[in-house]
Amino acid sequence: MSQTVDRALSILPLLAQGPADLGQVADRLGVHKSTALRLLRTLHEHGLVHRQQDQRYRLGARLFALAQEAVENLDVREIAHPHLTALNEEIGHTVHLAVYEENEVLYIDKVESRYPVRMYSRIGKPVAITVAAVAKLLLADLPEPERRAVAEKLDYPAYTSRSTPNAAAFLKELATVREQGWATDLGGHEESINCVGAPVRGTDGRAVAAMSVSAPNVVVTAEELLTLLPLVRRTADAISREYSGTAPVGTAPGTAASSTTVPSNTAPSTTVPSNTAPSTTVPVKDTSEG
Amino acid sequence: MSQTVDRALSILPLLAQGPADLGQVADRLGVHKSTALRLLRTLHEHGLVHRQQDQRYRLGARLFALAQEAVENLDVREIAHPHLTALNEEIGHTVHLAVYEENEVLYIDKVESRYPVRMYSRIGKPVAITVAAVAKLLLADLPEPERRAVAEKLDYPAYTSRSTPNAAAFLKELATVREQGWATDLGGHEESINCVGAPVRGTDGRAVAAMSVSAPNVVVTAEELLTLLPLVRRTADAISREYSGTAPVGTAPGTAASSTTVPSNTAPSTTVPSNTAPSTTVPVKDTSEG
DNA sequence: ATGGTCGTTGCAAATATTGCAACGACACTG
DNA sequence: CAGTGTCGTTGCAATATTTGCAACGACCAT
Incomplete structure (x- = not known):
């Protein structure tokens, strides 16, 4: 709901496809070059985009670091x-x-x-x-x-x-x-x-x-x-x-009470699904290979 | 140089430390809850932040996908x-x-x-x-x-x-x-x-x-x-x-940086294997450039 | 039931953003 | 070598955008 941020963030997936120069970014964003420049500057200050030697922009190291922490x-x-x-x-x-x-x-x-x-x-x-x-x-x-x-x-x-x-x-x-x-x-x-x-x-x-x-x-x-x-x-x-089992419940103020209950069956069914065939017909009829 | 974007992007490293609710984000950003909410919403629309069941925000998987695509x-x-x-x-x-x-x-x-x-x-x-x-x-x-x-x-x-x-x-x-x-x-x-x-x-x-x-x-x-x-x-x-994509280290929120980014020189650690030479001893101390 | 917290929304004020035009730098061409 | 084009950059005024406030509803706990 924030136009400025929305535009700035739209640059990210754009640059993910490959490096781009200012004009390209401005065009594909639908804004003036100066606007795109200022947006890119802000992104750059946060390390999310990197400017390579040919002055083109690409995603920066900080984004990789954040992604790392995200996973x-x-x-x-x-x-x-x-x-x-x-x-x-x-x-x-x-x-x-x-x-x-x-x-x-x-x-x-x-x-x-x-x-x-x-x-x-x-x-x-x-x-x-x-x-x-x-x-x-x-x-x-x-x-x-x-x-x-x-x-x-x-x-x-x-x-x-x-x-x-x-x-x-x-x-x-x-x-x-x-x-x-x-x-x-x-x-x-x-x-x-x-x-x-x-x-x-x-x-x-x-x-x-x-x-x-x-x-x-x-x-x-x-x-x-x-x-x-x-x-x-x-x-x-x-x-x-x-x-x-690990119950990694964080510092949630309030609903911290959660009984460690394993959802469904804990009993591993060793049944081969040969007879338990799914309702949808299994197309084991190979087209080419045998 | 864009305040709105700057604030929005400051949320990312904040959430990288762990999930946080709206109030925490607003406090650590120094803005009102409503402002933080709108910023988070924009971030959310782009998939950069994710809202978990307890309504707290954390970094989104899209961040990871983005980095992956860039790589x-x-x-x-x-x-x-x-x-x-x-x-x-x-x-x-x-x-x-x-x-x-x-x-x-x-x-x-x-x-x-x-x-x-x-x-x-x-x-x-x-x-x-x-x-x-x-x-x-x-x-x-x-x-x-x-x-x-x-x-x-x-x-x-x-x-x-x-x-x-x-x-x-x-x-x-x-x-x-x-x-x-x-x-x-x-x-x-x-x-x-x-x-x-x-x-x-x-x-x-x-x-x-x-x-x-x-x-x-x-x-x-x-x-x-x-x-x-x-x-x-x-x-x-x-x-x-x-x-x-090594970029200049992000400035702390609130600290205004100088106009143009100064190219940070000084290679991190280029250990010259002078004494660590393997079989052939190489009398190398320094090259032309210092 | 009641007081507290939390997320959410409408609105008016005001700040921050936008687009423009112009400039300097650079590359390429005639 | 001048000329023409592109590209990135900056100052400025107009404006649109964002901001903070206050109030509301939902929820939980006392």
């Missing part, structure tokens, strides 16, 4: 990480951790299938919210009205023929996910990639994060991947327990 | 190139820039020597990973398990009698490189070619690239080439600084 404050990630790597070492596939925030789902951690690759590979980017397993899990957990509102505001890109086509289908899928407590993405984003995921829940039972395992068709079929579901759920539950 | 769009080569050419013009020898990717080290930029004798290398082609200075630098920076895994999977061709013979020798060399912060290739790839290199580091301290200076024996001896090491390291550090 460190997400203690879910710290708690989850060992579990993710353990799972990765057991099954070998790529493991993701994601959170929902402000109508977006963001990867906040990732363990590559090959080696413990650095965190800066893909995390931090918004996920394909209409198809990703983690996105389904997180959105399915939203209260009904918000869930509906978000679903109807989204675009539904047809990444593949299996992508979620529209809001109605998405909401139906979310209902299924909500009921069964896990989610899949079977070629919805990339034709040959399948995922299975499960939610991480806090003390109040709400999903604070979601994790998933991804593998290409050529390595494991969708059916084989679903075999790993119990393992995935067990890992997610383990993270949930540790997250809930 | 991905950062072009090391673009930033490094002017520095490389400058170095080349000063010393005349061939300068290389390389990155590590998928178990390979690739040259991504090269400034040719102005001497008639040139060495063979091609931008985009993998380097001799077991002997090249840039390869040593980049591999030395990998986490221990991955470093070991990569080293043991490599072939160790005997390009010359000085080539790295096996994984054990290579890992030992990498340990040395890791400790001293620079690397050499003394006739390990071609008998008559020597190189000295230094790493380019990002905000997180990781080596995002490595650069080296190469010269044939007939032009300069290995000892003479090592004389250039401080210059190489300084160049690499300069690139690192620019790549990281």
